[in-house]
Amino acid sequence: MKIDANVARADIKVGTSPYGAHDELGALNALAATSQAKVLERASSSKVYDLSVDYFVGMPSFQGAGDPSYQIFMSHTPDGTVVDNLNGAGEHVNRHVCYSGDVVFMYTHTGTHIDSLNHFGVDGQIYNGFSAKDHLGSRNWTKAGVDVIPPIIARTVLLDIAKLKGVECLEDSYAITVADIEEELERTGLAIEEGNAVFVRTGRMAYWPDGTKTMGNPPGLSLDAARWLTAQGISVIGADQECVEVGPSQHEDNWLPGHGHFLTESGVPMIELLNLEELSADGVSEFCLIAAPIRLKGATGAPIRPLALKLN
Structure with a gap:
């Protein structure tokens, strides 16, 4: 991956949780029981959307990074x-x-999966100051693993940027801007509220499971767009490609600055390789998300099966 040495630095820093020195949940603390009950009351059972992909030998994954295939x-x-x-x-x-x-x-980040807060860090520390020196054993982290992630029930806003642009799929390495997000929210008439999850559709799942079209040089969120979203108080971010953010990096000092911002700075877990095609086809931009990962003790990620219910 070639990074332009003339672009700005990302300057990712380790975030401190407002919920205390022992907090391992970060933004997931915003999933209060009251807000979860409220969104469930609005959920329609008329149709359930499965936003996950199936697992099979030969499926696209991260062998190029040295990880095992499924x-x-x-x-x-x-x-x-x-x-x-x-x-x-x-x-x-x-x-x-x-x-x-x-x-x-398999690699724990295969298929539709969630990244836990110990997946990325800066200078040996992850979100809330937990360190590899003190909290990483011979097999796994003892802090902020995927096993501490609770069942996620949240109002979720779909940012269908591919539909906004009138294309089947955004071009390779297209960086989604704050202006794109604001235009999409204007199109749908929705607002992002504190504690919401936000999913981003680039259109890449239209080509699944062709790994030559679904993996590599992904269109995705720019760092400015990522920071704008976390400023809204979101609890979870997700996308229909492998890293949520645009690739390759636009910043000389960090090869995945979006991961650094969401996970390390803001404590926001990331769901990747979501299948958002059916939601888009049906014009569903707001829904109740119900999802839970496999509780792999200390792991940096795990498969997850997100379900979506339209809201009344």
Whole structure:
């Protein structure tokens, strides 16, 4: 990745939580029970939108960064169980009872997933000043892992920038501006409120699962746009591409400044590789989000299955 040495520095700093020195939730603290109850009261059950992708061998992922591809294989099969008798039930029972089991191996940031606050940091520290020296063991972080993320229930605003621009998909490396966001909110007549989640559609999921079109040089949020969004008090950010922000970086001192701002400075978790195509096709720009990641202790991310319900 080539970064223009003449562009401005991002100057990402480690944010301090207003909720105290032990806080690991950051912006998720804004998901108060009262606001969650309010959005659930408005949710329509007429249609449920599944915003996740399926997992399969050969799916687009981050092998280019040295991470393993998604793999699944059988650890138990009906015929194999008869032969190896690992369960000790004997041939007669094992021929009668069909037993299957499988094993999954993957990078935790594969497919539709959420980044926890320990995913990115600055100078050895993550959000709220937790340090690698004091809080990173031999296997995982002891702070701000994906396991502490609660079930997310939030009013969510879709910023459909591809639709705003009248294109199927934004061009590679298009940097979404504050003006784009303001124009999109004017188009939909919506406002972003404190505690809301915000999802950004670039159109890249129209090409899924073609990795040559869905991964690399993504259109996404500029750092100015990211900072504008967190200033609105959002609880979660998400997009239909692999890193939410524009790539490659527009800043000489940080290769993923959007990650640094959302995760390290602002304590806002990020959901990536969302499938927002059906929402866009149906013209849904405001909805109730219900999502929860797998609780992998201390992990920097995990698969997540977000569901969307239109609001009445």
